[in-house]
Amino acid sequence: MSSEPSYSEFKPLLAQSVGYGVVVGVGFFFAALMLILTTLQLKFFKFSPASSEEFTPGLVCCGIVSAWTWSATLLQSSTAAYTFGVSGPWWYGVGGTIQVAMFGMVASKVKQNANGAHTFLEIVKIRFGTSAHILFTFYGFLCILVVCGSLLLGGSATVNALTGMNIVAACFLLPIGIAVYVIFGGLRATFICDWSHTIILFIIIYIFAFRAYGTSPAIGSVSRLYDLLEQASIDTPVVGNQGGSYLTMKSNQGLVFGAVTILSGFTGVVCDQGYWQRAIASHPESTTKAYMLGGISWFAVPWAFASCLGLSARALLTNASLPNFPTYPFPLSPSQTSAGLAAPAAAAVLMGKGGAITVLLVVFMAVTSAASAELIGVSSLFIYRTYFRPNATGDEIVRVSHYFICFWALWMGCWATILNAAHIDLGWVNYLEYRGSILSPAVIPIGLTVSWSKLTKAGVFCGAIGGAILGMLAWMIGCWKIYGQINITNLAQPYSALCSSLTGLFVSGILTVGVSLLSPADYDFSGTRAIATLEDTNGSNISGDDTPDITSDTESQKERKGTSEKESSLKQPVSDIMEVGLEKDEETRTRSLKMVFKKALIYSSILTLIVVILVPLPMFFSHYIFSKKFYTFWTACSIIWALASGTFCIVLPLWESRNEIGTILGSAYRSIRKRSSL
């Protein structure tokens, strides 16, 4: 008798019109909201939508959580839970959290060594010249391309599965509303949008947890979920897990997934201009705090969401009385699993049409908030003034960057359509990014460019190019030796991926440091520290890239110029007595930033020690299978973490901005009263 598994189509629960309604309607709702907010800020408040120096740690932290919550964060972490059990969401969370926390150290170095820079490419260009700039511009665009592909693949697959909406239409329509609000709102508006997205994200996580662990007739309690998962371990045991159980951290596949996610998760942070932008867009002392808080808050998203929906999807398969499972009576096929449909399937069973709409909304939010950060990032990487029109005016640059955003939004749609046509799904793109054979070699050279005085151009090139070549070779050879054949499926297998990301990251590190030490530089960062000064005194951006914050008004540019003038006056060479005082200020600032760096180092090391070693590894090596009590405790921890992170991300930005909100509301109220009394 044949034991070939059977599969069926994923039955859409919602009408196509709902898909179009969410993608177009909600997209344009946010675009309109941004327009209103931007107008209110311009009318009633002193800051322009594009100025960035006033961003508070809470808002930056919220922006980090929002921009780092991709469709993959929700869908792939749930796939990991569905496939490996409880270890999947944990390792997915670890693989994104520690990088964000560690980026706090890079952020403090940026503030110390290149406070006037807008993009990491500017720093590269000043330090190592045009050739290095071109190399890392390539990496910067590649990173954004991979992230955009992953966002749209996850988003369009979910909309298509739940509503039957045409996948190509979804790929093109998703970025349009985002481009509109990015163009009108600029960086500040996207921060506010990030905040509203984060509220919706956390509320939806709470709804699913409440439903799965509390009120759903299909599950309804942690204890019932545990029983169903125990049954699943008997029906479809996990290869490499202790006793085939879904309730253990002793998961070989989970551990490999964790190792790859941790190694290559660095690429998504360090090579992505979106994160540098947030480091630049806040006060020096609060940048690092924001990154550390952002990392810890974000952890709750994959851990709580996937522990709830990914494990529910697995548990619900064991319950034969549930014909509303979208592929009933069959499990999800490998391609449906890889496309990230475990979470939508569970949501559909737990909450019916309401669940399908809710998951659609949260995935849509994830796509829009992350894609808006990518669009802002990509507009700042655009090298119009650097290489095409060195004398371009501010207005011209803003106009061209708007065109470029429109172009990129269109190109994102084309790119996702190409990937779909080539049958490359979310799982594969994530592997490509995570396995990072092409991106991970850039991580260490970029990180050291802002922090290590001995780094040389030869070291940077050997590391980035040598690491890429060897990473790629290791990927192919590993795939061939371990899986017997090089093909699309095998290249996305965990061990192929581990070979490439390990080699790419470590070989590039060894080459970058080794070659630099052969003839070390002694760079004092005076060039990178003078970036703002050079821009202002020359009246042109000789440092490299175009403006970081797409500005929609000339007023904001004046304001930025004013800020830069203040900064540049702090950075003039010593020529008179006043400068002695300024130098003292600079010394104090540098000392305090060094302290911040030390704190970030200690904090991120402790966090890494806890989440990578102390919590999971003893459970791995002791082959522990969760008891019902321990599973209840584990689930409670994930919910408490999500509650704490949500409260923090929602309340802190409000608290920090209470004066500004009061000013805007007060002025709006007075203006309305004045008009009505006329």
Ligand SMILES: NC(N)=O
């Ligand atoms: N943002 C991530 N790594 O999901």
